[in-house]
Amino acid sequence: MKNSSKKITWRQIPQARLAVWALIAGEFAIFGGLIVLYILNRLKYESWGEMAQHTNVIAGTINTFVLLTSSFFVVKAHEAAVHKDKQKIKLWIWLTIACAFMFLGIKTYEYTHEIMHGFTLPGNALLAEGKTVEVMYWSFYYTMTGLHGLHVIAGALALFFVMRKVTKTEENYHHIEAAGLYWHMVDIVWIFLFPLIYLIH
Amino acid sequence: MNTHQKHGFWHRYFFSLDHKDIGFQYMLTIFFMVAIGGFFAYVFRMHLAFPDMEVPLFGLVTNTDYNMLITNHGLIMMMWLALGMLLAVAGNYLIPILIGTDDMAFPKLNKLSYWFFLISVILMVTSFFLPKGGVRGGWTMYPPLSVGDFGYNTPYATFSDRFFSSNSFVLLAIVFEFTALLMGGVNFFVTTLNKRAKGMTLMKMPLVVWMINIASVLFMFSVGPLVAGTFMLLLDINVGTGFYDPYRGGDPLLWEHLFWFFGHPEVYVILLPPLGILAEVISVNSRKPLFGYKFILTMTLIAAVLSMMVWAHHQFVSGIDPRAATVFSIFTIIISFPFAGIILAYIATMWYGKLRFNLPMKWAVGSVVLFTLLGGFTGLHLGASVFDIYAHDTSFVVAHFHYTLFPTVIFGSFAGIYYWFNKFSGRELNKTLGNLHFWLTFIFFNGFAFPLFLLGLAGQQRRVANYSQIEFLMQDPLPLYRQIATISAVILILTQFIFLFNFIWSLLKGKKVSTDNPWEANTLEWQTSSPPPHGNFKTYPIVYHGPYEYNIPDRDTDFTPQNEK
Numbered sequence: 085m086k087n088s089s090k091k092i093t094w095r096q097i098p099q100a101r102l103a104v105w106a107l108i109a110g111e112f113a114i115f116g117g118l119i120v121l122y123i124l125n126r127l128k129y130e131s132w133g134e135m136a137q138h139t140n141v142i143a144g145t146i147n148t149f150v151l152l153t154s155s156f157f158v159v160k161a162h163e164a165a166v167h168k169d170k171q172k173i174k175l176w177i178w179l180t181i182a183c184a185f186m187f188l189g190i191k192t193y194e195y196t197h198e199i200m201h202g203f204t205l206p207g208n209a210l211l212a213e214g215k216t217v218e219v220m221y222w223s224f225y226y227t228m229t230g231l232h233g234l235h236v237i238a239g240a241l242a243l244f245f246v247m248r249k250v251t252k253t254e255e256n257y258h259h260i261e262a263a264g265l266y267w268h269m270v271d272i273v274w275i276f277l278f279p280l281i282y283l284i285h
Numbered sequence: 286m287n288t289h290q291k292h293g294f295w296h297r298y299f300f301s302l303d304h305k306d307i308g309f310q311y312m313l314t315i316f317f318m319v320a321i322g323g324f325f326a327y328v329f330r331m332h333l334a335f336p337d338m339e340v341p342l343f344g345l346v347t348n349t350d351y352n353m354l355i356t357n358h359g360l361i362m363m364m365w366l367a368l369g370m371l372l373a374v375a376g377n378y379l380i381p382i383l384i385g386t387d388d389m390a391f392p393k394l395n396k397l398s399y400w401f402f403l404i405s406v407i408l409m410v411t412s413f414f415l416p417k418g419g420v421r422g423g424w425t426m427y428p429p430l431s432v433g434d435f436g437y438n439t440p441y442a443t444f445s446d447r448f449f450s451s452n453s454f455v456l457l458a459i460v461f462e463f464t465a466l467l468m469g470g471v472n473f474f475v476t477t478l479n480k481r482a483k484g485m486t487l488m489k490m491p492l493v494v495w496m497i498n499i500a501s502v503l504f505m506f507s508v509g510p511l512v513a514g515t516f517m518l519l520l521d522i523n524v525g526t527g528f529y530d531p532y533r534g535g536d537p538l539l540w541e542h543l544f545w546f547f548g549h550p551e552v553y554v555i556l557l558p559p560l561g562i563l564a565e566v567i568s569v570n571s572r573k574p575l576f577g578y579k580f581i582l583t584m585t586l587i588a589a590v591l592s593m594m595v596w597a598h599h600q601f602v603s604g605i606d607p608r609a610a611t612v613f614s615i616f617t618i619i620i621s622f623p624f625a626g627i628i629l630a631y632i633a634t635m636w637y638g639k640l641r642f643n644l645p646m647k648w649a650v651g652s653v654v655l656f657t658l659l660g661g662f663t664g665l666h667l668g669a670s671v672f673d674i675y676a677h678d679t680s681f682v683v684a685h686f687h688y689t690l691f692p693t694v695i696f697g698s699f700a701g702i703y704y705w706f707n708k709f710s711g712r713e714l715n716k717t718l719g720n721l722h723f724w725l726t727f728i729f730f731n732g733f734a735f736p737l738f739l740l741g742l743a744g745q746q747r748r749v750a751n752y753s754q755i756e757f758l759m760q761d762p763l764p765l766y767r768q769i770a771t772i773s774a775v776i777l778i779l780t781q782f783i784f785l786f787n788f789i790w791s792l793l794k795g796k797k798v799s800t801d802n803p804w805e806a807n808t809l810e811w812q813t814s815s816p817p818p819h820g821n822f823k824t825y826p827i828v829y830h831g832p833y834e835y836n837i838p839d840r841d842t843d844f845t846p847q848n849e850k
Contacts (some may be wrong), residue, residue: 113509114513120508205525207527220533
């Protein structure tokens with residue numbers, strides 16, 4: 085144990101951070117599976133490119149910026165947590181949660197838009213035109229973005245409860261970092277989904 | 286350290302945060318599920334051997350009943366018994382106490398995971414009583430069979446028809462169960478890395494802790510796509526997505542890939558924890574250090590990686606590219622090398638040891654013998670696509686996977702239960718009943734599973750409700766084989782009541798243990814009182830030795846407790 089002063093041992097890593105790492109690994113397995121399936125099908129079916137043109141790229145781009153900005157806010161919240169500054173933690177986390185709401189709002193607008201244009205889930209309008217493979221595209225679209233949307237909600241809830249607990253009890257400031265890590269995961273998943281679903285025509 | 290308090294029944298069995306209580310809750314819940322699964326097995330085995338007879342306690346088995354029975358037998362035994370027993374029970378009870386700590390890293394998460402498991406059990410059991418009866422599509426749930434009559438292309442089906450169908454309920458149950466086990470896995474991982482006793486380096490951990498953790502990580506990476514896939518199937522049924530529906534551009538083969546990408550690593554997920562239990566039991570009862578601790582660990586890691594690359598050997602007849610089939614055949618055959626290595630290491634551990642053939646050791650040796658001789662070897666045959674195409678979907682496959690799963694899951698669990706019973710109850714199991722239980726189980730398990738090999742080679746397809754109309758399968762001696770298998774299976778199931786009686790009676794009235802360390806073992810759980818108090822140890826132990834240092838020269842005893850200087 086002589087060199088242990090330099091070497092980081094597992095015990096020195098906070099438990100919350102380890103747990104979130106494990107959780108993120110599990111989430112990547114779930115999203116990774118979906119993304120691989122999507123890519124395989126995307127390569128197989130040319131016509132998915134046409135369908136991708138019906139997505140709202142501008143709304144998607146704005147949403148990407150919203151999420152990236154929220155990640156910045158979470159980093160600021162982590163910085164505030166390092167200095168144990170309760171007011172700033174609250175400020176930055178609330179800004180992050182505001183971004184989450186904004187993201188979900190824009191997403192709802194997109195969904196409404198697409199459903200109004202007949203790209204619904206049972207896909208009866210498309211089926212009537214004989215477009216079967218295209219229904220699969222919208223199946224993937226709604227499943228992947230919907231699942232991601234659920235993670236945005238989960239991440240925002242996690243941030244809210246962690247902030248409330250940390251600012252009330254004034255201990256375990258590193259929990260902010262753990263919740264932030266999860267939020268970054270939500271962000272990164274979107275970074276993968278956005279080009280795959282919206283941009284590749 | 287927390288002080289030990291007596292709690293009421295509700296508090297102890299529903300709201301306790303103690304890892305030992307949670308492990309015990311899991312075990313009781315699983316016993317309940319096994320009773321259902323075992324009863325189903327009894328009914329359809331009786332029906333197969335005596336086709337037109339009314340089965341006692343059930344009545345006449347229709348073809349629909351038969352499909353429902355085999356499907357739910359498979360689902361319950363694979364998802365709730367095997368995964369639950371070996372990840373949840375073993376992990377919860379063993380990890381904290383074997384690494385010398387007071388509890389899991391996140392006790393509340395642990396409790397939550399049990400509640401999720403309970404919800405999954407409730408959903409599963411409810412599914413039998415829904416209007417259209419239990420699921421009938423085979424335990425692998427291939428669409429369109431698993432979509433059943435409720436699919437989105439059925440015009441008259443309403444949303445409530447679709448949602449309140451056993452198909453939706455079972456898929457939800459599976460999602461809940463996977464979530465429970467994933468939460469458990471996060472807990473195991475963090476507890477093992479972060480809460481080990483002082484001096485307990487990773488290489489001084491008992492092998493079973495390693496095995497459960499590797500299994501949990503393997504589970505996490507293999508189950509992810511299937512969690513997504515299960516949701517996709519749920520959406521296919523309820524919302525009208527088209528993932529598995531060719532009419533909507535999907536492909537039913539996709540499910541087979543997702544299912545087996547989980548399903549094949551899963552058999553290693555449920556094989557590794559019993560291998561860990563065997564390592565403990567065999568080393569203690571051979572009074573010798575475990576042969577090649579690091580070797581076994583390396584082989585396990587190699588097998589874990591390889592297990593992600595073998596899944597399509599379940600699909601040789603599903604129309605996959607023959608070139609791909611060759612690759613998957615080769616990987617399947619390669620993966621038997623690491624396991625052969627592990628088994629040889631166990632045999633080497635027993636070699637020239639002072640063997641003590643007590644009950645846990647009998648189960649352990651029985652497990653090694655049956656798993657290697659019949660389960661493993663027939664796996665090699667089936668792994669080769671050439672033979673698999675002939676034997677696919679016959680009783681040969683049924684016999685093969687019963688010979689792999691029964692010796693590991695059931696024998697391994699019993700080795701663990703007989704080994705650690707003294708610890709968690711503070712009482713002893715009755716030895717006579719234990720011996721009777723072991724020998725009857727050993728004999729009649731073989732009596733049940735071995736004839737299935739012969740029937741399979743004779744061409745008997747599985748999942749056929751009534752063989753009496755298939756002429757070549759009614760030639761002598763095939764009906765006799767079926768009857769031998771069935772009678773053995775019935776006795777095998779009845780034998781488990783001996784265990785159940787022994788378990789409950791010993792738990793309540795059994796002889797109190799005279800010593801805390803009856804097996805003279807090194808690992809930390811035997812260095813505290815039986816049953817361990819809340820918080821496990823009076824003072825945190827400090828570890829000085831590896832877990833398998835038996836028969837060290839210049840010591841008075843032939844064992845060296847890990848926390849003794």
